[in-house]
Amino acid sequence: MAVNETPHKNILFPLIAILLLGLPWVLQSAYSLHLMIMVGLMVVLAASNRLVLVSGAWFMGHAAFYAIGAYGVVLLRSKAGLDYWTALPLAGLMASLVAFVLGYATSRVRGIPFAIISVAFVEVVRLTIIKIKWLGGHKALTSPPPEPLLGIDFSSKIEYYYFILFLVLITLFILYLIENSPAGAALKTMAANEELAESLGINTTRYKVFTLTLCAFFGGMAGGFYAPYVAVTGPTSFTLNTSILILFNVVVGGMGSLWGPVVGAVFLTLLPEVLPGQAGIQNILYAGVVLAVLFFLPRGIVDLPNRIRLAAGRRKGGKLA
Amino acid sequence: MGLEGPAHAGGGLLIVMFVLYGQVVVNGLVSGLIYALTAAGFSLIYGNAGILFFAIGDAYMLGAISFYYLIAVAGLPYPLALLAVLVLLGLLGVILEAVIFRRLRGNDLTMAFASLAIGLLMAGIALEVFGEQGKGLPSPFPGRFKVLGIMLTWDKVVIMGASLIILSGLHAFFKATRTGRAIRAVSQDLDAAMLMGVEVNFIKALTFFMALGVAGGAGALVTPLYYADVFMGPPVLMTTLIVVVLGGLGSYPGAVIGGLLIGLIESFGYTFIGGVTTVLMFLAVIALLIFKPQGLLGRE
Secondary structure, eight states, X not given: OHHHHHHHXXXXXXHHHHHHHHHHHHOOSHHHHHHHHHHHHHHHHHHHHHHHHHTTOOOOOHHHHHHHHHHHHHHHHHTTOOXXXXXXXXXXXXXXXXXXXXXXXXXXXXXXXXXXXXXXHHHHHHHXXXXXXXXXXXXXXXXXXOOOBTTBOOOSHHHHHHHHHHHHHHHHHHHHHHHTSHHHHHHHHHHHOHHHHHHTTOOHHHHHHHHHHHHHHHHHHHHHHHHHHHSEEOGGGSSHHHXXXXXXXXXXXXXXXXXXXXXXXXXXXXXXXXXXXXXXXXXXXXXXXXXXXHHHOTTOGGGHHHHHHHHHHHHHHHHHO | OTTHHHHHHHHHHHHHHHHHHHHHHXXXXXXXXXXXXHHHHHHHHHHHHOOOOTTHHHHHHHHHXXXXXXXXXXXXXXXXXXXXXXXXXXXXXXXXIIIIIHHHTTOHHHHHHHHHHHXXXXXXXXXXXXXXXXBOOOOSSOOEEEETTEEEEHXXXXXXXXXXXXXXXXXXXXXXXXXXXHHHHHHHOHHHHHHTTOOHHHHHHHHHHHHHHHHHHHHHHHTTTSOBOGGGHHHHHHHHHHHHHHHXXXXXXXXXXXXXXXXXXXXXXXXHTTTHHHHHHHHHHHHHHHHOTTOSSOOO
8 A cells, every 4th residue: 555655645645745746826815824724733733742752752732831931032133132043942841841841850750640740830820921020921922024034924824934933844844854763663562551661762761852852942933923923922822731732733633643633733723614503503513523523533633545545445344355 | 834835835726726727637638639539530431441631620611610610500409400510521522532532533643632722622612711810609508616726617517518428429339230330340350241241332431431531520519619710621631630549540449549649749738839830740750651651559
């Protein structure tokens, strides 16, 4: 089957590239472009969250890194007077630094206790922002658009679209390299059995800290992108709900492959657009879809072609018999 | 004469402090008992089914909202409405266990995600039916009285009394009945319990019945004091997580003790240091889990 797919992929990738690059000219309304930008943002968040999940740690606190990135960029610009292009990587590094400390401190904690730590961590970050006026408090902060870079000025959604596309590609490229390196194999062993991994000489603490730190960097960058894009950023954007939404994107797409979060982000970002009704009905249907995927496609939507092929094969087999 | 003045003032100050602290203690006990109920629900599910049940806050919210309907729309008397909420939410728990969690058994992460989706589903239903606006109930037991200088309202007394009855009822059930002991057996060692002939599906369904029942009951109890509204779930979920970490994950007595302690800590904290209390509690939770992953009073 893998042999079969190769020629497809050779045509598929350039096609996707052309499609992604040309999208702003195809999409007529600013709103459709906005949706694509939100898809890209979610890909960065979900793909990086998945990296930690792959190592076997139930990390549910990505909203915290997202918040640190967003507030980092806003504060570094307004309080330290940095320009956006310096502030953005610095905000990513800030999130990484926090993740590094958190990762080391919690390296012995697994499973549900780790999940609760990550949930508490979201609350600590959110409440700290609310309680410290200097950081913004309850108020929403405004973030001006990025300074022009290489003559490109961020006056319309098109620039943001290419910017997030660039971030998505970098994120996926780095995650792809990790996954297909010895580190990727080590992570999978850890997820399957942490004791076994340790007895094989895998330094599980180092891998845990590494995945969390990298995950935080991407989350921070995503937050740094989000702040000027939406212009107004408040603590309500970074609640446990945000974390949960990111996780839904990972599991609905499929945790087993790097394409899972991509598929999940496209599917779940566009889903509310086709769902009828008000917020209540939308939430009901959205939750229903997530539950249905958990039930019938436990490996996510990326597993769907496989399932169909299997089902078709079974039918064929039945006829032969 | 010269000595009497300050001494008198000192005595007065003591009485004022006692009154103030007493009030803080009462408020802490009221919310502590409510947390004890939601944490007991959470711990039952965690202990018996190993599920990180995120929907406990939304079960609490649904309890409040259905209580509102049973009283304001259906006109049920207060005790009957409370009983109805316990049963209704309990049945919802049974349905969730039988339809969803039974089929996902063995996959802990998927079950946790499912509970997140169920929480979203419950919130969606509540939003659709009940609307965004919070709704209050008239106090069923109006009136107040003073004990030792502490002002008590009958509402608070009823909340404390009812939660104590529910909690001690559960306790007696675990200790004294065969089924109760079977529930504890399942939470201690599932395989051994199965070998002893414990009907695991029944026990799990019963666990969900009690868990969602008590959480819903907690929501019903606070409704006359506050409002029933769609957004009351997540904050209670967060406090419940603090409580179960303090009390030990999956421990029923730990949930009760932890609930009371957190209620008191919160009440004193808000009085003396303000909203920072919550940040400190979450930091304490992280620190506690790093050093004792099963919680302060939990077993390894």
